[in-house]
Every structure is written in C-alpha cells, then in structure tokens.
Amino acid sequence: MKSPNKLLFVFLLVSSTYLVASSSNWLTTWMGLEINMLGYIPLVFMKENTSESEAAVKYLIPQSLGSTIFISSAIISSYFNNLQILMPIAMCLKLGVAPFHFWFPPVMASLQLMPAFILLTWQKIAPILAVSSFNMQLTKMIMPIAMISALWGGIGGINQTDIRSLLTYSSIGHTGWMLVSINSNYSILIAYLFTYILINTSIYSLLSKEDSKSYKQLFSVKEPMKIFILSISILSLGGLPPLVGFVMKLLVLMFTEAKMMIIFGLIIGALMSLFYYLSLTFSTLLSFTKTYLTKSQMMSKQMMLFFLSQILPLTMILFFF
Template identity: 70%
Template structure:
C-alpha cells in the first residue's frame, strides 16, 4: 500500500468484522457491516486508476442496497414478522450469492489481485455469520439460494479462460455450500470458511508472482514446479479427494440438515465445477513426468509448508470430529 492511511482502513475492516461476530442486536450488526464496507472501499485503490473508481462504485451500490434492505426489514419486523425474510436475502446480496450475484463478477474483474482476494475471503465472514445468527426458520427459507449458488457457480465457470472469473464463480459455488452448512449441529461453517480461506491464500501466493490473467499463461511458467503446485491448489479448491477441499464438502454433506433436493443440487454443482477445474489443470498434471525436480527445491521450506497446508487440515478435522 502506497498510502499510510490505508492501514487505518484495513484496521477498520478487521475490527468491524469482529463487531458483527460479537453483536447482540441488529443495529450493531448493521453498523459493523457499514464500517466493514467503508473500510474496504479505500483498499480497492491500489493503483488509483479510473477503472478502480468504476469498480468501487459497482461495489458500493449493491452493498448499500443490501444494508438498506437489512436495516429497513429489521425495523419493520417489529410490526410484521413476515418481513423478516428480507434480512437474510439482504445478506445474500452482500455475499454475492446467486441469483443476487449480478455485481460480483464485474467487481472481481476490475480489482487488483490483493483486494480481489480480500473480497473472496475476508469480506465473506461478516455476512455469512450474520445469517447464521438468524432464526432457523429464516435460514431454511434461503436454502434454495444455496442450491442456486452451487449450480450457477458450476455452470458459470464453464468456458471461462480468465483466472479471476474462475475464482469468482468458484466463490459463488462455495457460498452455496456455506449457506447449506449453517444449520449444521456442529461448527461445520467455521471449519469450511477457515479451510476455504486457507486454500484461497495458497492460490494467491502462487498468482502474486506474476501478472497474467489467462489460465494458459498462468500454467506456462518458467518453472514447471510452480505450475504443479498451482494445479494442486486449484484441485483442492474444487473438492477433489483426497485433498483438503474434499473433506470440507464431505463434512457439509454429512452434517447438513438441508432437504435432499438441496443436497443433490450441491453435489451436481460441485461435479460441474470439478469438470472445468480438471480441464484447467489437465496440461500441468500430464507434464509431471517431464519435470526435473531438484532435491533442494523439493525440500524447500515453502514447498513443505504448501503441501502441508493442503493435507494437514484433513487430520485436524478428523480428530476434531
């Protein structure tokens, strides 16, 4: 960050998330969401270009609309309980869940790499945990949104060549899985979000070394070993066994209380997502036998930590349950 004041906005974004997590009433939740939004918008201006200003406006309008719907329905719910169903719908709009995701792909396409990954990870925490604090009857009403998000995230990623677009539709699909895990009797949602953030950070660490967008350019690196690590991370995000992403989806399927049709939609969306993830990583995985790894490179600390991040959470989650 070029400007020191952005550290303050980063601090506001982090503190406001904890404010939402610890709030005991809707007014405090709404204030935390607003501070979170206002703290994230200045972080979008890394290069201070005109396109970033346009992207910030595209982000501000639906976020402000979702906050307005949320606080209005919270106040009107004092007189009519029927209007409470608008509150989780407003949070789904802030999350970018389908079919309320109209703002999410354009914003992701115009953001620099670091703010884009903040939007994919940290900015999901406050709205999803705000939804988890609702009454179970309200959460049940948004389960169709979870099914639509999983299906749309799988279908929308087909024929995409931009790595940002792939991660965008993958995020929409994972949002559906997060919504389906809210009613679980165990802390499945917390584990799912932590694992998703861990895998996404791994992808960010692989992409931050370069400034390419097309997946063909991403996997045509000078070092084939970097392409192999990136392919493993993307397959983990898709939920391919036995990687970490597979177990977090397996936990949702085991503990969720969603109806069968919702569960089937989640599985169908995951299978569709896996289709284009496999096509994306097909070339670097087939060229594995052509790679000549140096012993020192294979045993480097960064490589060991990367591989452990994709496998160790499996053991931790199994021992926890």
C-alpha cells in the same frame, strides 16, 4: 499499499468484522456491515484509474441496497413477522450469491489482485456471520438460494480460462456451501470458511510474486514447481479427494440438515466445478513425470509442508472415524 492511511481502513475492515461477530442486536450488526463496506472501498484504489472507480461504484450500490433492505426489514419485522425473510435475502445480495450475483463478476474483473483477494475472502466473513445469527426458520428459507448459488458457480465457470473469472465463480459456488453449512454446525461453518481462505491465500501468494500485471492466465508462471502447486491448490478448491477442500465438503454433507434435493444440487455444482478445474490442470499435472518429481529441487520444505496441509485432514478423519 503506498499510503499510510490505508492501515486505518484495514483496521476498520478487521474491527467491523469483529463487531458483527460479537453483536447482540440488529442495529449493531448493521453498523458493523456499514463500517466494513466503508473500510473496504478505499482499499480498492491501488492504481487510482477509472476501472477501479467503476468497480467501487458497482460495489457500493448493491452493498448499500443490501444494508438498506436489512435494517428496514429488521425494523418492520417487529410489527410484521413475515418480512423477516428480507433480512437473509439482503445478506445474500451483499455476499453476491446467485441469483443476486449480478454485481460480483464485473467488480472482480476491474480490481487489482489484492482488493480482489480481500473481496473473495475477508468480505465474506461478516455477512456469513450475520446469516448464522438468524433463527433456524430463516436459515432454512435460504437453502434454495444456496443450491442455486452452488449450481451457478459450477455452470458459470465451465468456459472460463481466466484466473479471476475462475475464482469468482468458484467463490459463488463455495458461498452456497457456506450457507448450507450454517444449517449443520457452527464449528463446521468456521472450519469451512477458514479452509476456503487458506486455499485462496496459497493461490494469491503464488500469483502475487510474478511480474505480470494482468494475472489473467492461469498458468502464466514459468517455474514448473509453482505451476504444480497452483494446480494442486485449484484442485483442492474444486474439492478433489483426498485434498482438504474435499474434506470440508464431506463434513458439510455429513452434518447438514438440508433436504435431499438441496444436497443433490450441491453435489452437482461441485462436480461441474471439479470438471473444469480438472480440464484446465490435467495436462499440466501429466507433464510432471515421476522422474522429475523425485528431483531434489521439487522436495523442498515448503513443498512438503504444502502437501501435508492438503492431505493431512483426510488422514485425521479416517483416524477418528
């Protein structure tokens, strides 16, 4: 961020999320969502080119539509309770879950890496917290949307070889899992959201250090160690056991109150996501022989810390259960 005024918009981004998390009425929640949207749009302009302007407009229109539907439904629902269902649908539009994801892939394709990372991670917190504040009846109504989103996240990424498209459809699928985790336990929702952000942070930290401007190819980095860590992070995002992404999905399945058909759809979507992640990373992982992995340059402190952060959650669950 070259401009110092970007710090103001980052502050608006963070403070608006806390406003949504601490709000006690729909008006405050709507204000927090609007401030969150207005704080993010200036952060989109990193290079100040036409593609970023197009991405900002494509982001602004569905977000404004979702906010309008949300506040209108909140006002009218005091007279007609049947219209409360529009409130979680408005949040699903703001989250970009299927079948309301029409704006999400084009926006991600036009963004630079840093705004795209913020859109994948931080911008999901406020709408997810708003959905978690709904009553149980409304959250159960959006379970079919969560199942469709998980399935579409697996189907949409099958033929993708671009890192941005993979992360986009992975985000659509993981958002479906987050919506289902709302119906299980609030602590599981927070843990799932936090784990998802950490895994994306590891992928972003590897991609941001490269000199390439496109960041399009999945394994464009030249160092074998970075390719290996990137592969493990992507497999963890796909939910391969015993990595941490699998542990969080297992917790959701254990404690959710969703119907069996919803759970079956989530599992099918996760398996499809894991299929194309394995197909992309399998040849890369096989290239690392046992002799090469035992070299001293591969056993650095950062490498050991990375493996502990990916495998330790499973050992903790086996210890307590």
